[in-house]
Amino acid sequence: MTYPPHIFADNPINRGETERRDEDWILQQAEDPASRFLPFRNLNVLLTDQTPPELGWLSPAILRSLPPEAVWIFLGLLDGVAHFSVDLSKSANTADRVEAETGWRFEDCRTAGETMSGPNTGLLSHARAQLDWNLRHGFCSVCGHPTEKKRGGQSRQCPGCNAQHFPRTDPVVITVVADVERDRCLLGQSRGRLQRMRAFSALAGFMDQGEAIEEAVAREVMEEAGIRVKNVRYHSSQPWPFPSSLMIGCLAEADTTDINMDDEEMTDVRWFDRSEVLLALDGRSEELTVPGPIAIAHHLIKSWATGATNG
């Protein structure tokens, strides 16, 4: 990894690719008192009451208070110890009891990413995305039959038609476009979260099928801002588990500079001078607010503004 790891990246776990092929081994690990379970409630994660908080791991005893259909997945091994995640959404009493007995709390994962420290945010993004995928794929998309968890939740299989299903990741390109001649960069405010925060960010959008990264960047910037780009360069990437995106961070140069905004998706698109962007990164600009360090957008903007390149 050439960039200092992003929040939600740098997962320390060994995913146990060989071990997870043995379904009996997984069941044994799920009963081993040394194993650890990370509970989620409505995709909110259990966090400890430390400062900063850490992931709230429980012992396998938690499984005994859950109905047999409760969804749990094998994440992998840390120092040889099996680590799992488990869904408590349908067991409100158990979830309430866990909070009362530990003094810990279930927290929205984005907030968790902002408040935790260290590489365990990578483990959190892995656990959230994989649990969410398993919860959403209880039925076969080919024949409609209920599916079965395989390899500890790394895939699902349909006993009706034998189709195998694997977790999907949705690639999203996100780009800071520079106007090299006038030393400014292009940022936009999309409807929704950025509009509510009155913030501007790098332009982002889901990749289409049959599209290269460079093509997706050019299309998204043209769609949202009406600007043609050249010299698209990859910067770094960030897993973004809401629910299953992979942010592909890029830098590009403007080939044209007249903005023609898509006002269905965007509320504003503007060029910002480097001096204004540097102030905004420090939270000292009256004109511009940019996303915080949890977002790859922040690091792309910073790379451009400070002249730092990556790779």
Ligand SMILES: NC(=O)C1=CN([C@@H]2O[C@H](COP(=O)(O)OP(=O)(O)OC[C@H]3O[C@@H](n4cnc5c(N)ncnc54)[C@H](O)[C@@H]3O)[C@@H](O)[C@H]2O)C=CC1
């Ligand atoms: N970590 C970061 O720095 C940033 C992360 N993001 C994330 O990137 C993603 C895309 O960003 P935006 O385009 O602003 O998002 P958006 O969530 O506003 O999506 C735009 C449109 O794409 C469609 N869509 C939703 N899910 C899709 C999917 N899986 N595949 C294809 N199309 C889909 C929907 O019609 C939606 O209205 C979002 O998950 C957003 O949270 C966006 C900007 C910064």
